[in-house]
Amino acid sequence: MRVEVDTAAVAANTRALRALVDVPVCGVVKADGYGHGAVRSALAMLEGGASMLGVVDLREALALRRAGIDAPLLAWLHGASADFSLAVAHDIQVAVSSMAQLEAAAAAGATIHLKLDTGLGRNGIARGDRAAAIARAVELARGGARIRGIMSHLAGTGRDADLAQVADFAAALQLAEPLGSPVRHLANSQGALALSEARFDLVRIGMAAYGIDPNGPAAGDGAGAAALGLVPAMRVTARFVDGVAEGGLDDGLLPAIGAPVAVAGELAHVVAIGARRLRIEPALSGEGVLWGDPAAERPEPSADAWAAAAGTIGYEVVTRMAAAERSDEAAPADPALAPRRVLELGLDGEPQRLLGEVIGVKRAEAGLGISYGAEYTTERETTLALVALGYADGLTRSATGRPVLLGGEAHPIRGRVAMDQVVLDIGDCRANVGDEAALAHASAPELTGMIGARVAVELAGTVPDTEAMEALGASIGGQLRAGDAVLLIGPLGAGKTTLTRGIGAALGARGTVQSPTFVLARTHRTAAGPDLQHVDAYRLLADAEDEAELDDLDLDLDGAITVAEWGAPLEHALESWLRVEIARPSVDDADDIDDIDAVDESPRSVRITGHGPAWGTERVRALARAGHRDPLHPAGPGAPGPVRSNGSPGDDGTERR
Numbered sequence: 009m010r011v012e013v014d015t016a017a018v019a020a021n022t023r024a025l026r027a028l029v030d031v032p033v034c035g036v037v038k039a040d041g042y043g044h045g046a047v048r049s050a051l052a053m054l055e056g057g058a059s060m061l062g063v064v065d066l067r068e069a070l071a072l073r074r075a076g077i078d079a080p081l082l083a084w085l086h087g088a089s090a091d092f093s094l095a096v097a098h099d100i101q102v103a104v105s106s107m108a109q110l111e112a113a114a115a116a117g118a119t120i121h122l123k124l125d126t127g128l129g130r131n132g133i134a135r136g137d138r139a140a141a142i143a144r145a146v147e148l149a150r151g152g153a154r155i156r157g158i159m160s161h162l163a164g165t166g167r168d169a170d171l172a173q174v175a176d177f178a179a180a181l182q183l184a185e186p187l188g189s190p191v192r193h194l195a196n197s198q199g200a201l202a203l204s205e206a207r208f209d210l211v212r213i214g215m216a217a218y219g220i221d222p223n224g225p226a227a228g229d230g231a232g233a234a235a236l237g238l239v240p241a242m243r244v245t246a247r248f249v250d251g252v253a254e255g256g257l258d259d260g261l262l263p264a265i266g267a268p269v270a271v272a273g274e275l276a277h278v279v280a281i282g283a284r285r286l287r288i289e290p291a292l293s294g295e296g297v298l299w300g301d302p303a304a305e306r307p308e309p310s311a312d313a314w315a316a317a318a319g320t321i322g323y324e325v326v327t328r329m330a331a332a333e334r335s336d337e338a339a340p341a342d343p344a345l346a347p348r349r350v351l352e353l354g355l356d357g358e359p360q361r362l363l364g365e366v367i368g369v370k371r372a373e374a375g376l377g378i379s380y381g382a383e384y385t386t387e388r389e390t391t392l393a394l395v396a397l398g399y400a401d402g403l404t405r406s407a408t409g410r411p412v413l414l415g416g417e418a419h420p421i422r423g424r425v426a427m428d429q430v431v432l433d434i435g436d437c438r439a440n441v442g443d444e445a446a447l448a449h450a451s452a453p454e455l456t457g458m459i460g461a462r463v464a465v466e467l468a469g470t471v472p473d474t475e476a477m478e479a480l481g482a483s484i485g486g487q488l489r490a491g492d493a494v495l496l497i498g499p500l501g502a503g504k505t506t507l508t509r510g511i512g513a514a515l516g517a518r519g520t521v522q523s524p525t526f527v528l529a530r531t532h533r534t535a536a537g538p539d540l541q542h543v544d545a546y547r548l549l550a551d552a553e554d555e556a557e558l559d560d561l562d563l564d565l566d567g568a569i570t571v572a573e574w575g576a577p578l579e580h581a582l583e584s585w586l587r588v589e590i591a592r593p594s595v596d597d598a599d600d601i602d603d604i605d606a607v608d609e610s611p612r613s614v615r616i617t618g619h620g621p622a623w624g625t626e627r628v629r630a631l632a633r634a635g636h637r638d639p640l641h642p643a644g645p646g647a648p649g650p651v652r653s654n655g656s657p658g659d660d661g662t663e664r665r
């Protein structure tokens with residue numbers, strides 16, 4: 009399967025839209041540019057006359073800055089641990105959706121847009137908090153805070169409801185008069201095109217710039233976009249041999265049974281989609297177009313047609329293609345930059361849960377429509393919790409109504425699933441910003457298709473006994489290369505040394521791997537590769553910032569493989585590390601015993617997370633796959649023992665790409 013993006017089309021679309029709306033355009037490139045590639049889409053939009061770029065979180069904004077884009081940037085969705093000083097350092101404007109975010113952003117000295125809820129029931133300061141938030145913003149502005157804009161977002165529920173939002177926004181602007189003349193912006197693609205009243209000083213254009221009708225398939229198979237002269241920028245093709253092509257759910261395709269596919273000018277239809285393959289009938293051979301430009305000389309199916317067959321909208325179909333572009337460089341989670349979005353795999357690699365975080369909690373009035381199209385309305389005054397997971401993260405739009413576990417309670421997703429967030433109506437339950445939310449009862453095959461490019465992978469599971477702990481160490485060891493660091497976290501007697509022994513076995517380490525407590529660091533030569541440095545970093549705990557202490561250990565962090573027990577303090581000294589947390593759920597820490605290899609055989613719970621550029625999503629995933637093979641106990645006769653793979657996850661042929 010191949011995803012082509014015509015950036016010239018994005019530029020031309022933006023130019024056409026800019027002329028049509030006649031106000032400045034903020035080009036929206038969130039979720040990797042709706043699957044088109046954020047950087048190339050951003051550059052194309054700027055070329056087409058966009059004067060600003062919009063993304064959801066600071067991580068997306070930073071990726072644009074790192075690519076050398078110096079245009080004004082606005083980020084409007086923040087996790088509980090967002091570090092607004094990074095926004096200041098990189099000249100990123102931030103929209104705030106709560107009093108707490110307003111205070112934090114102002115304290116950091118950020119350039120701020122107030123994001124108000126005018127009827128979408130999602131991100132944005134609640135109506136009930138509006139007056140107080142604006143008053144506080146005025147106060148902060150007098151003290152020197154930079155309040156640059158006021159914004160809201162339309163629900164696209166219908167002309168009347170949208171106009172009611174326009175009126176509500178205008179009323180809010182009156183309240184905000186003491187702020188002077190902030191940039192006022194409300195409309196997305198659909199609102200900007202349909203309602204001149206909604207354009208104000210700036211419109212935020214996403215979907216239309218990618219050439220897809222923001223009104224979706226219901227409005228006529230992309231005809232709306234074509235009528236405006238917009239050209240779809242994405243083209244997805246696959247080589248069919250007797251009706252079968254490579255490409256499937258794992259590549260981000262939705263199960264669109266019945267969707268048209270054009271093969272060399274002939275039309276076929278999808279009859280089956282598996283994880284990696286796709287089948288059409290009639291069983292044609294040749295280059296097939298899954299979706300492209302319906303107005304091309306030789307017409308191609310539209311993304312909307314694929315969407316219609318999958319029961320969704322073009323937005324979701326194209327956005328999921330970011331998964332096809334997913335690379336080993338996928339950045340691991342960093343709470344300072346983006347909300348927590350995690351696919352949790354078992355130690356055997358089987359998907360377990362999709363985890364997100366609560367990014368907003370607000371009281372809402374009765375009768376508030378929730379999310380686009382207001383398909384759910386609050387029945388009474390209630391509390392809404394916003395969870396930062398959306399269809400860009402693989403939580404399909406069809407997940408509306410599915411239960412999300414929050415603080416031990418299951419709450420159904422209310423209203424439509426958006427690209428980056430879902431809303432829970434939690435009634436009078438309590439929730440806090442930063443709370444973990446988990447999509448419950450999801451089957452493993454379903455979760456496999458869920459992972460989006462912004463989602464970090466973590467491994468978690470139970471290790472029943474010492475032997476299994478050593479085997480886990482061996483599977484980790486088999487994936488390590490020079491310069492890697494593994495930090496082991498866990499109480500005395502958790503099994504850190506046992507795990508290290510497994511790592512040593514996989515590396516062919518000479519000498520006995522034993523607790524480094526008394527020597528602080530011990531170096532083992534290995535069979536053929538880099539040395540294994542086994543460190544006890546406990547003493548560094550007292551003074552984590554003390555570089556001299558660290559220097560005393562004289563570690564070779566670049567040339568050797570470092571495994572550090574009590575390793576947390578080393579995080580300050582490393583760019584990348586693998587963190588392995590071991591806990592003894594059934595044992596009270598008061599029962600601690602000095603001998604780490606004592607007979608305590610209670611099961612351990614383990615969580616493995618990658619941090620920094622060396623530990624991207626695919627590499628963490630590969631650990632689970634390696635674990636599944638259990639290198640200490642190879643499958644059949646003749647199977648290789650604990651051999652080095654030189655760290656290349658592709659060596660064993662299990663790598664997918």
Ligand SMILES: *Cc1c(COP(=O)(O)O)cnc(C)c1O
Nearest residue numbers: 036161196197198212213214215
């Ligand atoms: C995604 C988004 C947009 C762009 O929406 P389109 O419908 O793609 O034009 C604009 N504003 C906000 C706040 C958004 O989240």
